[in-house]
Amino acid sequence: MKLSLIVPCYNEKPNLRLLIEHFRKAIGAQADVELILVDNGSTDGSAEVFREELSRPENQFARVVTVPVNRGYGFGIISGLRAARGEFLGWTHADLQTDPKDLIIGFDKLFAEAEPARCFLRGRRIHRGLFDSAFTAGMSVVASAALGTWLHDINAQPKLMHRTFFESLTAAPDDFSLDLYVLYAAKKAGLKVLELPVTFAKRNAGDAKGGGSLRGKFKLIRRTFRYIFSLRRGLSKG
Numbered sequence: 001m002k003l004s005l006i007v008p009c010y011n012e013k014p015n016l017r018l019l020i021e022h023f024r025k026a027i028g029a030q031a032d033v034e035l036i037l038v039d040n041g042s043t044d045g046s047a048e049v050f051r052e053e054l055s056r057p058e059n060q061f062a063r064v065v066t067v068p069v070n071r072g073y074g075f076g077i078i079s080g081l082r083a084a085r086g087e088f089l090g091w092t093h094a095d096l097q098t099d100p101k102d103l104i105i106g107f108d109k110l111f112a113e114a115e116p117a118r119c120f121l122r123g124r125r126i127h128r129g130l131f132d133s134a135f136t137a138g139m140s141v142v143a144s145a146a147l148g149t150w151l152h153d154i155n156a157q158p159k160l161m162h163r164t165f166f167e168s169l170t171a172a173p174d175d176f177s178l179d180l181y182v183l184y185a186a187k188k189a190g191l192k193v194l195e196l197p198v199t200f201a202k203r204n205a206g207d208a209k210g211g212g213s214l215r216g217k218f219k220l221i222r223r224t225f226r227y228i229f230s231l232r233r234g235l236s237k238g
């Protein structure tokens with residue numbers, strides 16, 4: 001298996017059918033690409049939809065990993081990654097804000113590099129509104145100043161990396177800070193960070209639980225800063 005794509009899904013029932021369909025189109029006939037959908041402790045009846053969709057012959061490129069009780073976004077992704085068989089690993093979100101095609105385009109870009117195993121690819125959002133751009137810029141400046149390396153648009157998707165890098169990670173957090181942690185760890189490991197410009201659409205269905213709402217933004221700020229300072233403490237201890 002060349003590439004495993006992980007999508008953590010938390011109460012995304014109304015998005016699942018379309019999500020799987022878009023991945024089917026994006027992956028096409030590539031038999032060396034697998035999709036791992038993580039049912040991340042959903043309580044909205046997602047399991048039923050997963051069962052139905054994944055029993056269809058055209059969806060055999062996908063399988064589901066079930067986390068019985070939700071423990072956070074990062075925990076969901078890590079659970080999916082543990083089940084992955086691919087040499088390269090990637091993830092994105094389930095609400096169709098990001099196009100599944102971005103993962104395939106991103107992988108082709110990563111794989112065209114001289115040393116793909118020493119690269120880390122991340123999306124960077126373009127064409128955003130002034131408010132969202134300003135918010136992201138503010139977060140980037142604080143995170144970068146605190147951690148001593150330029151970290152911009154941390155929560156953009158997708159993320160793609162070689163398996164050896166993921167396996168080298170020792171302190172992956174269970175919550176939304178996972179994206180910050182891997183980006184920071186990739187830089188510290190001296191990987192070449194590639195950027196893929198992406199457009200983020202509006203969430204397809206359901207409610208935003210992260211930074212997509214104003215309330216979510218405040219929670220994101222608090223959580224991220226707390227996490228940054230715990231990373232810093234880890235740094236000063238050596």
Ligand SMILES: Nc1nc2c(ncn2[C@@H]2O[C@H](COP(=O)(O)OP(=O)(O)O)[C@@H](O)[C@H]2O)c(=O)[nH]1
Binds near residue numbers: 072211216
């Ligand atoms: N809040 C939350 N989202 C999760 C979790 N596991 C997976 N996700 C997915 O993470 C993605 C981003 O969450 P979302 O609510 O859209 O955040 P936002 O776009 O930043 O507002 C969605 O596709 C969720 O389904 C979890 O434990 N908590």
Ligand SMILES: [Mg+2]
Binds near residue numbers: 210212
């Ligand atoms: Mg979202």
